[in-house]
Amino acid sequence: MRNESVAEIKVKVNIKMKNKKEIIKFFNKNASIWDLKEKPQTYKKIKKIISKIKLKSYENVCDVACGTGILYPYLSKIFKKYIGIDISYKMIKIAKEKFPDGKFITGDFDTYRFKKNNFNLVIIFNSFPHFENKPKTILKAKRLLKKDGKLIIAHSFKLDKINKIHKKTKHHIIEKHLITEKELKELFKKSGFENIKTIHKDYFYIEGTK
Numbered sequence: 001m002r003n004e005s006v007a008e009i010k011v012k013v014n015i016k017m018k019n020k021k022e023i024i025k026f027f028n029k030n031a032s033i034w035d036l037k038e039k040p041q042t043y044k045k046i047k048k049i050i051s052k053i054k055l056k057s058y059e060n061v062c063d064v065a066c067g068t069g070i071l072y073p074y075l076s077k078i079f080k081k082y083i084g085i086d087i088s089y090k091m092i093k094i095a096k097e098k099f100p101d102g103k104f105i106t107g108d109f110d111t112y113r114f115k116k117n118n119f120n121l122v123i124i125f126n127s128f129p130h131f132e133n134k135p136k137t138i139l140k141a142k143r144l145l146k147k148d149g150k151l152i153i154a155h156s157f158k159l160d161k162i163n164k165i166h167k168k169t170k171h172h173i174i175e176k177h178l179i180t181e182k183e184l185k186e187l188f189k190k191s192g193f194e195n196i197k198t199i200h201k202d203y204f205y206i207e208g209t210k
């Protein structure tokens with residue numbers, strides 16, 4: 001494989017930076033109306049997803065791309081410690097206002113310096129399509145997990161529905177980021193996760209154990 005020139009690498013970095021900036025802009029703009037868009041069925045599906053979580057220990061959880069904290073009421077009931085992270089400061093501002101007892105951080109999950117081997121669960125809910133370098137995000141989650149900890153990626157829709165929604169949108173930061181169940185399973189496997197399980201009903205759920 002030929003070596004990339006510095007200029008080529010710079011262009012790539014700039015494209016990534018631009019996408020992250022646009023993600024922040026998009027979610028900052030939509031933060032104030034985000035909760036209004038949530039349908040009652042979403043909460044029912046969240047309850048189903050949460051009921052699937054079976055761990056050896058419930059010490060601490062990292063809610064990746066937590067938005068306005070939709071999972072906080074459920075996760076904080078079963079875990080001793082909760083941390084939510086989101087790249088959009090306006091989403092985090094609302095999460096903090098709604099749940100003053102929660103720990104919410106503004107940051108990019110891919111680069112944020114968390115303590116390694118620390119979490120029993122890393123969960124990414126309704127957000128994975130927005131991660132541009134998916135293998136990197138999955139490996140990052142794995143590094144942060146304790147042994148026997150789990151990574152869960154879940155959606156309140158079936159995957160083909162999310163892909164359809166994202167394909168239809170005119171917003172260029174979103175439309176390219178499609179995923180299939182097969183690709184996700186492959187990614188979990190390649191990253192060294194074991195006991196990979198999926199559920200594909202009116203919601204989607206995949207888990208792997210470190």
Ligand SMILES: C[S@@+](CC[C@H](N)C(=O)[O-])C[C@H]1O[C@@H](n2cnc3c(N)ncnc32)[C@H](O)[C@@H]1O
Nearest residue numbers: 027065066067086087088108109125126127130
């Ligand atoms: C569709 S929203 C879902 C938010 C929340 N999980 C929910 O279900 O309401 C996707 C979220 O991903 C966040 N996000 C995108 N890329 C991120 C990154 N690299 N690190 C942290 N958060 C990110 C966005 O800011 C946004 O809040």
